[in-house]
Amino acid sequence: SAVISQKPSRDICQRGTSLTIQCQVDSQVTMMFWYRQQPGQSLTLIATANQGSEATYESGFVIDKFPISRPNLTFSTLTVSNMSPEDSSIYLCSVVVPNTEAFFGQGTRLTVV
């Protein structure tokens, strides 16, 4: 299993600013994943973060808007840049342990005003 600590748990931000979300895992993992869950919707994968290389972004997400860092095998950050109210969502960090399930952080509830 994997225990994921994500912070902040929630934040209210002004439009035009940026927020960095941190994700810490209690074990070394090759890949970490960042998801967005907009109000009333399912989870959408933003990007896959690999240690030592650039993140791989899904269609509709770009590095300039969602820069990701992955400095080591237990930590990653996602930044939501130049925020607008449309960025109000829950952002989740996840890891997949081989031959088992995906584990999720508790999420960051972001409100942009």
Added chain:
Amino acid sequence: AQSVSQHNHHVILSEAASLELGCNYSYGGTVNLFWYVQYPGQHLQLLLKYFSGDPLVKGIKGFEAEFIKSKFSFNLRKPSVQWSDTAEYFCAVKNNYKLSFGAGTTVTVRA
């Protein structure tokens, strides 16, 4: 690319009724299948998973799911629901470490 379809957007039922939520996926290769639940105000929790073996898998809280490979389906069932089963249910498919989620089904159980 793989996709996951959940047939029902919102299901409303009474306590003790039976529940079945449909899930189909599009990927033809080897996949791992999951059902997650999200109770109001809480984060995702795993209900059950299928990797291989017996296609009928049992999860927590009395839930079970059946993997039918020929139909690319992984439907979730519970014989008798409780008010506390009110939640959002997500089917998910994992291939090569990437997890794809269905749109989710909101289940409302009336007391």
